[in-house]
Amino acid sequence: MIPGETILEVRGLTKRFGGLIAVNDLSFDVREHEVMGVIGPNGSGKSTTINLISGALRATSGSVSLEGHDLTAVRPHETARLGISRTFQLVRILPALSVLENAVAGAVFGHKRRWGRKADVFATDLLERVGLADKVAVPVSALTYIDQKRLELARALAGEPEVLLLDEWLAGLNPSELQVGIDLISSLRAEGRTVILVEHVMDAIRSLCDRCVVMNSGKKIAEGTPAEVLSDPHVIEAYLGDA
Incomplete structure (x- = not known):
């Protein structure tokens, strides 16, 4: 399904934990019916970003808005009422x-x-x-x-979310389970759902995502289609190092 108008806006999002800046001046848009990947090395701020969008954490500065509703100071249950649902990096049933x-x-x-x-x-x-x-x-x-x-x-x-947040939903699956999981997310995409997908499985990123935001040390270092960002020298350096 062709992505539509912008549904979620992240502007200048920053989260500090004492002297640590976990998310640093992050901005991106998510369009309706789009699967947006958020990728980056471990510790780059991906899950913190999901926690900020879902209301599990309060931003130090910046804003998150869903269809014009400011979510920045909204509590998690209120965020869910407004149309954000999520899964967790560690399963919480x-x-x-x-x-x-x-x-x-x-x-x-x-x-x-x-x-x-x-x-x-x-x-x-x-x-x-x-x-x-x-x-x-x-x-x-x-x-x-x-x-x-x-x-x-x-x-x-x-x-019945307007935006579904999947925080490493494919993590920990064996190869056969992984394919089942990718197929399931692919079917959600085919239904036209709007998804933010935090993931390390590059096969899933390539096959599922319309666009990606790449983070490193809390900052956005690239944005574009999977093919564009995965060929970006800065992204390659972030994953593999200078060598």
Whole structure:
């Protein structure tokens, strides 16, 4: 699907932790129906950026806006109501709840606020969508790692987000699981969803992303299509070093 108008704006975003500047004057736009990759070496500020966009962290300076709504000082649950859903670098499911209840939580506290039977039906459809149709009644503790990731994705999708944030969702998967994961994200792209994808798997970046922002030491060092940024000498140096 062809990307549309700008839906998310990041302007001058900065986050300091004492003397450490984790994100430094970062700016980029995300267009509707676009998959935007955020890539860079470990410690470059990618996950901090996701935490700032989702409201998990408060920016030191700069701004994030979604369809004209300023998210900079908004708390995480309010961000979810406005249309931002996310997964986490380390999977965070709700162990005291069932598989279905985990997905329902996304619907109840998400953008459209579904309740009761409507939330149950909607969540069940999403569990089927991500490949968990036969796991609805399974205890969360019995899920495999990839199924935990599927569940977290279903919960995020149940929030019916305007923008979906995937923070290294493919990390830790074996080769066969990795292909399943890439295919699943590809199907979300085909539906026209707007996604910010933080990822180290370059095959996924090449196949899934329309554009990429490359970070190093908290700063943006490149922006463009995957082919453009992955051939940029500054990006190559950031990943591989001067040699």
